Amino acid sequence: MNLHFDVEGGEFISAGVASSKVKKVLKQLAIKPEIIRKISVAMYEAEINMVIHAHGGVIDAEIMPDHVHVVLKDEGPGIENIELAMKAGYSTASRLAREMGFGAGMGLANMKRYADILQIESEPGKGTTVEITVKLYPEQA
Amino acid sequence: MTINDVQKILNATVVTQSTYENNSVQSGFVGDLLSVVMGKAKEQCAWITIQGHINIIAVGTLINVACIIVTEDFKVDEDAISKANEEGIVIMTTHLSSYESAALLSKNGLE
Numbered sequence: 001m002n003l004h005f006d007v008e009g010g011e012f013i014s015a016g017v018a019s020s021k022v023k024k025v026l027k028q029l030a031i032k033p034e035i036i037r038k039i040s041v042a043m044y045e046a047e048i049n050m051v052i053h054a055h056g057g058v059i060d061a062e063i064m065p066d067h068v069h070v071v072l073k074d075e076g077p078g079i080e081n082i083e084l085a086m087k088a089g090y091s092t093a094s095r096l097a098r099e100m101g102f103g104a105g106m107g108l109a110n111m112k113r114y115a116d117i118l119q120i121e122s123e124p125g126k127g128t129t130v131e132i133t134v135k136l137y138p139e140q141a
Numbered sequence: 142m143t144i145n146d147v148q149k150i151l152n153a154t155v156v157t158q159s160t161y162e163n164n165s166v167q168s169g170f171v172g173d174l175l176s177v178v179m180g181k182a183k184e185q186c187a188w189i190t191i192q193g194h195i196n197i198i199a200v201g202t203l204i205n206v207a208c209i210i211v212t213e214d215f216k217v218d219e220d221a222i223s224k225a226n227e228e229g230i231v232i233m234t235t236h237l238s239s240y241e242s243a244a245l246l247s248k249n250g251l252e
């Protein structure tokens with residue numbers, strides 16, 4: 001099953017729509033709660049980053065029999081130093097974003113922790129693509 | 142402990158409409174930074190925070206919290222309340238601080 005979402009930039013309010021939708025689909029498929037949590041948290045963190053650090057973007061989620069693959073693509077400012085950005089606590093979040101409780105600098109760390117495979121490609125000035133893969137039945141791998 | 146117990150212990154005001162009385166609360170978590178909460182809070186926890194905006198509902202549903210307790214009499218936004226009603230999330234507010242709320246729940250046996 002393929003799901004496509006357009007995410008608007010600066011829309012703190014509706015951010016999370018894509019991850020909630022994917023979560024609901026996985027719930028209907030009776031996937032284990034801890035697996036659903038891995039996918040939805042990793043995806044929500046990436047979705048929020050598109051909103052607060054870039055000007056939105058597009059999300060494509062592919063739900064396969066044994067894994068979920070989510071591609072989040074934006075044409076925002078890009079990430080200069082991915083290694084630095086991955087460090088827990090590193091954040092360039094705006095004041096407004098911080099007032100809303102974002103900006104702990106833990107988003108990428110959470111993605112890394114919850115995704116089975118995490119790929120980040122970014123080019124300053126061009127944009128960022130985040131790919132998250134989570135296995136649905138890791139015990140059978 | 143149930144959500145009902147939590148409400149009574151804190152003498153908190155429930156601002157959402159979903160039914161909840163017997164839903165069980167298994168742990169507590171205090172946090173205002175959403176990524177920290179998503180990284181650390183457990184399922185079925187009572188999440189204690191001063192954040193009252195709509196993003197707490199997204200976070201609360203993603204990690205399946207039992208209820209959200211907004212402390213220090215911080216206002217819960219209208220859109221957050223209607224979203225919580227849609228998602229079946231319970232939000233309560235209290236004038237107590239996050240520390241006092243956690244301490245009270247702990248004293249009454251919540252781990």
Ligand SMILES: Nc1ncnc2c1ncn2[C@@H]1O[C@H](COP(=O)(O)OP(=O)(O)OP(=O)(O)O)[C@@H](O)[C@H]1O
Nearest residue numbers: 049053078085091092102103104105106107108176
């Ligand atoms: N899509 C993106 N476009 C541009 N920069 C990004 C993007 N995603 C992350 N970054 C950069 O990487 C930093 C770290 O991201 P991370 O998600 O870990 O923390 P945060 O978003 O700042 O705070 P938190 O996620 O804890 O609310 C960001 O502050 C930002 O500088």
Ligand SMILES: [Mg+2]
Nearest residue numbers: 045049107108
């Ligand atoms: Mg982030």
